[in-house]
Amino acid sequence: MSAILVIGELNEGVVASHTFELLAAARSLSDAGGGDVHALVPGDSSVGQSLFGGGADAVHVATNQLLQTELTVDAFLPPVLNVIENTGADIVLIAQTAFGRDFGPALAFNLKAAVAMECTGLTLDGGRLQATRACYGGSARAEVKWGSSVQIVTIKPKTLDALATDDSRSGEVTEVSEVGEARVKILGTEKAEATGIRLEDAEVVVSGGRGLGEPEAFGILEELGNLLNGATGASRAACDLGWYPPSQQVGLTGKTVTPNLYIAVAISGASQHMAGMSGSKNIVAINRDEDSNMVQSSRFAVIEDYKKVIPALIEEIKNLG
Amino acid sequence: MNIVVCVKQVPDPETPASQFAVDEAAKRVIPAQGIAPVVNPYDPQATEAALRLRDAAGEGTITVISLGPDSARDAIKHALAMGADEGILLSDPSFEGIDNFQTAAILAETIKKVGIPDLILMGRAAADWDMGVVPIGVAQLLDIPCVTVAKAVEVGDGNITVERVLDDGFETVETTLPAVVSVSNEFGEPRYPQLRQIMLAAKKNVEVWDKESLGLDPASVGSDNRLLALEALYVPKVESNVEVIQGDSPEEKARNLALKLREAKLI
Structure with a gap:
């Protein structure tokens, strides 16, 4: 049986x-x-x-x-x-x-x-x-x-x-009632510093990849994420470069997220990343490459330099109230 | 401080999606034209950890082991160029298409033959099958403790302290040596071998051990003896129905996107 x-x-x-x-x-x-x-x-x-x-x-x-x-x-x-x-x-x-x-x-x-x-x-x-x-x-x-x-x-x-x-x-x-002998002893744990909402619980996630070109760009992604009461994530490539904390990595070797809205900024959509977010209900891609896997997998896409689009998008969302 | 590092050669994970192909009949990945296989991305971190521990101890031998085809010699040479001491390639036609249970068993047999070291280091997972099973399997077969996904290691007197990565933070654990520790990308950048070291490593001898020299039971290895059967291997299809937001300027595109998102009640 x-x-x-x-x-x-x-x-x-x-x-x-x-x-x-x-x-x-x-x-x-x-x-x-x-x-x-x-x-x-x-x-x-x-x-x-x-x-x-x-x-x-x-x-x-x-x-x-x-x-x-x-x-x-x-x-x-x-x-x-x-x-x-x-x-x-x-x-x-x-x-x-x-x-x-x-x-x-x-x-x-x-x-x-x-x-x-x-x-x-x-x-x-x-x-x-x-x-x-x-x-x-x-x-x-x-x-x-x-x-x-x-x-x-x-x-x-x-x-x-x-x-x-x-x-x-x-x-x-x-x-x-049985229990085995623990050979590995836990000395202490430390929570990763999450500013704001936990990535896995967020209804909106704004993520950036290597295509951002510079770590400072995460500042504006966080601004957009905060405006939408969401969390900020990053691709494996961006985390490996040290641009964003590994605890915020979305992907096969990172977190799996399934938000209502996932905004992928300058992420090409290597399968490594898709594995962690393809369950998102609505994907928005902001990318210069229309043929990229992320654009092709998204519901809405803006084919443009993120540096020009994101500040304007933040203003527009504020105007909509 | 004697350390064994296990490394693996894998297809380059940065291979563009357009060049990634699978032979569905053979249930194998077709090597992409002009893209050489690479050392599994987590493995140089394991080698780096070994080098730092050996150098801190001031003595000891780092033995690099790789199971794979003849080309896997390159993965061993990479670790030797980084500064490891000895290399053993486990290669046999019957090793092709085996599962992680057999891989762990063959590695454990090899390590027994080499002599159980103070520490066995591996990458947290291999970028081909993405399982992370082998480090735990080797530890279970050798009946020694295992700590996975390490971001920092410190060896004391007969024990090791490991800072490991959790889903939502970090954990510090301690265990006795000998032990298996798998190393994660959070460990930090591994050193990059210099040309002179690459040339020196090229001259180092890499021993090749096969099924016979390991004394393995022929009935225990081979793709026919998999505990986890591979029924099919394929590339998933993506169907696109993207709506590209139009506009004459970035600002107009941003406005149209915001309106679309509001219309769809997404913001």
Whole structure:
């Protein structure tokens, strides 16, 4: 009997939003015949209850205090291995977070199973998982299938919508007490200085690339971003040049954003960047090259030097009030 | 301080989209005309980290390992030109088309044969498959700790402190040596080899090890033994329906864009 296991994470004591996104993916695999949806999260049974409403059929909580305060790969492996063994889970869904991107491969090598990172488009084919993933910096797509009995997948946060909470669903939470010995000790964490709204939460994102020509140009992009109550991002190329903080990088190796409005300024649209923002609902490109991939992928485009357009655009938006 | 650095040769990630092509039948990328493969962009940072640690310790050997075709020798030579000491190329016809599980297994076997060093460094991921699995796999197979996506490293007495990049900031962690650490672009600019160093590196011997010299079980390697099967590889299509904003001057275009955005209730 097959089953699906969602590996949950906490964010400041409550279940992280990306865990509910994984539950939505698990639910649709379950509806396609993938078996029951199990979820495991560090925490107590009250924390676990919310997972039923998000789509879980069975909930397990790893109760060791260490996992709730300092989640590490080595510490979390034993409870996860326990739940996989007890549930017969053959599909394991993990979020591609700083934790998940380490945990997925570690779990895979423990189980002699394959892991595919940052998958999209999960389907079942004869009861076995098939997934699509971007590779070659987003220039290509690979379709993969698993040769191992357990099939491990990571999914990037914000690439799926969570289900509407169903409060009528509830159940009994199973406690798992095991914990592994943490070989890596966390000494401290530091939040990146985000001026204003967090990139991932912003409804408007204004981003700049190498085509800006100079780091000072980000000043005017920030002005436009602030005017629209949005955040400012940058392409990998601009971050690598040291023009903007890496925490604001949008792309395959950076943040995934899905704002209502994404304004790409002097970004050609290398697949590396598109991978992080192509889910934006409306893209505006300001670029001198009409043939560039970003212009061709946008809803509206201005073919012009950004230095002339952005100050004028700021004035026009102010005039519109 | 003995360090192993694993590097990989990949198609140049700056290859323009128009020149990127895939052989869908062979499920392989077709090398772009006139664009040579390059060292994976994160790997020179791993080599740079190794050089700084070796030089701070005042002693030790940096061994560079690469798994790939004969051309991957260039990726090793690049690290040697930066200042690494020895190179080993893992090359065998049966290594073509293998998955990251086998790659990690072959690297782990090689490292055991070389002798477990104090530290194993790699780039955070390879720019071809974009997985980041191999550093963690090697650590699991060698049963040593792993710290990924490092932006700074400092070695103490039998331990290492690593500042690593998180989704929304940074984290400082400590673990015991030996360990695997994967290095991110935030580590900073790697040194650029000078002509003289490139010429010296060209003369350095790179050992070549194959399946037999590693003593690998033939049934464990090869594209037929993938744990993650590649069903298809293709270039996704882009359909354009862009509306180019018209206007006689940049100011007029800006005004028309603002009006369009307001009309579409986007601002």
